[in-house]
Amino acid sequence: MAIPQGFSYLAGHLDLRRQHSILAAVRAVVAHSPLYTPTMPRTGKPLSVSMTNCGPLGWLTDKAGGYRYQSTHPVTGLAWPPIPAELLRVWDELAAYTAPPEACLINYYTRASRLGSHIDADEADTAAPVLSISLGDDALFHVGGLRRGAPKERIVLRSGDVVVLGGAARLAYHGVDRVHPGTSNLLAEGGRINLTLRRVNSPS
Ligand code: MD6
Ligand code: FE
Numbered sequence: 181m182a183i184p185q186g187f188s189y190l191a192g193h194l195d196l197r198r199q200h201s202i203l204a205a206v207r208a209v210v211a212h213s214p215l216y217t218p219t220m221p222r223t224g225k226p227l228s229v230s231m232t233n234c235g236p237l238g239w240l241t242d243k244a245g246g247y248r249y250q251s252t253h254p255v256t257g258l259a260w261p262p263i264p265a266e267l268l269r270v271w272d273e274l275a276a277y278t279a280p281p282e283a284c285l286i287n288y289y290t291r292a293s294r295l296g297s298h299i300d301a302d303e304a305d306t307a308a309p310v311l312s313i314s315l316g317d318d319a320l321f322h323v324g325g326l327r328r329g330a331p332k333e334r335i336v337l338r339s340g341d342v343v344v345l346g347g348a349a350r351l352a353y354h355g356v357d358r359v360h361p362g363t364s365n366l367l368a369e370g371g372r373i374n375l376t377l378r379r380v381n382s383p384s
């Protein structure tokens with residue numbers, strides 16, 4: 181398979197203790213910055229994944245403004261809370277990048293959620309990798325090439341797995357085909373949380 185260089189899949193990188201500590205930190209973020217349902221640019225169609233963010237910037241999408249980063253929650257109008265130390269530590273371990281992440285997108289998947297094939301291209305700084313952390317139920321993830329039609333590899337992402345899209349794979353297509361309900365008991369409510377740590381602007 182022709183997955184570009186710079187894709188890495190770190191199965192079980194986070195042990196249960198770290199998963200629980202990250203989950204507690206994420207719950208504190210969500211208590212301040214609630215999950216909401218984003219909408220697609222132009223059509224206004226709701227995504228099946230609910231979202232929130234932490235960090236100086238957060239990624240969002242809505243009908244009127246499209247895909248973008250902004251410093252405030254679109255519903256509460258409040259600044260996003262800081263990225264928890266537990267997540268900064270994962271970045272320090274794996275990103276091999278001189279500057280800290282500016283955004284952490286928090287995606288919550290139910291059994292009905294999917295995330296269509298996309299590239300993460302709204303960041304000015306694509307020299308930095310995007311790091312993804314999975315918590316909770318298993319998800320069938322795909323990663324392909326730099327063109328939408330390129331062959332794809334499928335991986336089941338489990339709680340504690342980390343994926344890195346860096347180097348030539350930074351702009352590879354990827355997505356989530358489905359979530360497998362009841363495959364983890366990390367989240368009492370079920371479902372899956374995915375965290376993506378991103379650098380948005382080049383360090384000055
Ligand atoms: C997910 N992940 O696993 C969706 N993006 O729920 C992503 O969209 C993603 O895994 C950038 C880099 C790695 C990823
Ligand atoms: Fe992505």
